[in-house]
Amino acid sequence: MRQSSSAGFDLWEAVDGLREAFAPRVSSRMGRGDIRTAILSALADEPMHGYQIIQAIEARTGGAWKPSPGSIYPTLQLLADEELVTAEQIGERKVYSLTEAGRAAAEEVASGPLPWEPRRSSHHDRLGALPKAGAKLAQAAAQVAHSGTPEQTERAVEVIDEARRKLYAILAED
Secondary structure (H helix, E strand, O other): OOOOOHHHHHHHHHHHHHHHHHOOOOOOOOOHHHHHHHHHHHHHHOOEEHHHHHHHHHHHOOOOOOOOHHHHHHHHHHHHHOOOEEEEEEOOEEEEEEOHHHHHHHHHHHOOOOOOOOOOOHHHHHHOHHHHHHHHHHHHHHHHHHHOOHHHHHHHHHHHHHHHHHHHHHHHOO
16 A cells, blocks of 8 residues: 655655666567467467467566457467467367477577567667666565655655665766
């Protein structure tokens, strides 16, 4: 539950700002090629029925992308038409598995960026530990906001404000 005090509100604003700055950029709406790649990648692990594929993709994206059945099943049909997957009726469900050609296609897509991996520029790659440190700071701030006393929350806001000022001072150095 969020604190109602002014300091608590400021701390939540800081947490939200940190999350936005350091969160992986994964769109909740992906393109047709992305769903195809995601399905091939998921089926490379093991045969699955449609709902399991949806769950596997959602798990790989940390919940950021949960494809709809309306995108999964037509793509599975296209992959079957291309002879990359086969479907076997097991009980009440169709279980999909990769064919030999499907395994080759899955290996090919695995060599490139997967849809749930953030696309990063070389500048972003240089940052290395900074996004991780920012995410850890956001987690700690969220914990203080959730469990801390009003005095602890106020002190946490001061620490974050000071850290922000110091970061800008680094950029101002010659």
